[in-house]
Amino acid sequence: MKAADLATRLGLRAEAVCRYYLSSGRRSGKYWIVGDARNTPGRSMFVRLFGPQIGKGAAGKWADAATGEHGDLLDVIRESTGLADFRDVGREARRFLNLTESEAVPSPDIEIDPIPTGSPEASRRLFNMARPIFGTLAETYLRQRAVTVLHGASALRFHPHCYYRPEDGGSRQTLPAMIAAVTDLHGRQTGAHRTWLSNDGGDKAPIVTPRRAMGDLLGHAVRFGTAGTVMAAGEGIETVLSLRCVLPDMPMAAALSAAHLAAILFPLSLRRLYIIRDNDRAGANVCHHLADRAHRAGIEPIVLSPGLADFNDDLRHFGIQAVRELVGEQVIRRDRIRYLHGAA
Missing domain, CATH: 3.40.1360.10 (Dna Topoisomerase Vi A Subunit; Chain: A, domain 2)
Incomplete structure (x- = not known):
């Protein structure tokens, strides 16, 4: 699937995309209003929630009145997640859309590179999709546990919709989670640790295993x-x-x-x-x-x-x-x- 087609698919779910990646904003009529494409609080960026699939005024098109920047929802995903490689942006867009491999045909624009579940690479992708903890439920959770010194805690991030699957094989669900990067002595990320949280951040989520690790952990931290x-x-x-x-x-x-x-x-x-x-x-x-x-x-x-x-x-x-x-x-x-x- 080409990038333009992927952007069109995202435009059909523009409000859902905005609520997920631009959670600092809010809906106002036919637009989603936020500070910028990096999910900064504010009111200078406007995302069209409705409109034609392509062309002028298409759903998902956005403009930032403060900077003059503009683009589509693929740009929003790139900026809000910090993904540098457009192939990673495409994969993240497909993940959000829940496209199957059969629906997403490889093209020169966006390659499909399956990643083993629980691998170090999967842990790096998860951490890159998360955001800094300040102002999130992860910070609320830690402060509820009397932890007030959070400077130098860049190893911790927050993901508002982290997948959780019960060990008994039940249905997969998404829950807010604190994500921690596991690194080796040279600072290279080898794994990740997830702490799923309650919806108000006051405690861990009421699930059987609210903490799980993934990747290569032995010797690392x-x-x-x-x-x-x-x-x-x-x-x-x-x-x-x-x-x-x-x-x-x-x-x-x-x-x-x-x-x-x-x-x-x-x-x-x-x-x-x-x-x-x-x-x-x-x-x-x-x-x-x-x-x-x-x-x-x-x-x-x-x-x-x-x-x-x-x-x-x-x-x-x-x-x-x-x-x-x-x-x-x-x-x-x-x-x-x-x-x-x-x-x-």
Whole structure:
């Protein structure tokens, strides 16, 4: 299918396209009004929701009064998702339209390149389709869990309609989700982690498995900051982010499970590793195993233990000052001066 035909198909569902990719805007009569094609809040861009399929005034055509830019809905998909390659834009448009492979005939304009479900490439596509968390339900979710330090959290994004399929083979549905990029020591994305959220962002979605990972995870992690001689590593994203609230400048990594924390790879520059413990049997076992690995690699391991099940429980039940005091007793003096005293 050629690009022009794909744009026409999108135009037939112009309002649905706008609600999905330009969610910061709103409908006003025959138009969708938003700040720009990158989904910025505002009123300078107008998208036609109705009109002929092709030609002047066609549905899906848009113009930005502030910049003079104009285009069709393929341009909207490209700008709002940040996809640079037009082949990726075409694939994303087909995904939105739910076209089958038989309906989408390959052409020189847009190639079809099937991607294995759950592969590292699929995880990169998912992350690229998501948006920064600020002002989204993902930010609401984290703040509901008392996580207030979100600078340097570019590894986290939000997808308003992330596919979820029950493990019992039930019908697929779409739910809002926090998307986390899993990267290797060189910053290359190898996987992704999804946390499906309730429709108000107040908690995880009421489904059987609200958290799932995809891609190549072994040895890798969701990273916050670039590790130097010191870093901290833990299991869950919320647990690691809770510790960042009192040590906001210390590089940290969330390995996503006890097994993956035990196998996390060490940066060559690392000299001291803070192991963020979960208070359960698996947490105790992984601390012992990871500390042994660190010792053998010439790295000093120090375990940080919460008062309750994990540091997010501590943060929500006791407050940030209590967590700061608890962590301050366990961090060595030079790191307490470097990292803890700057915590807000």
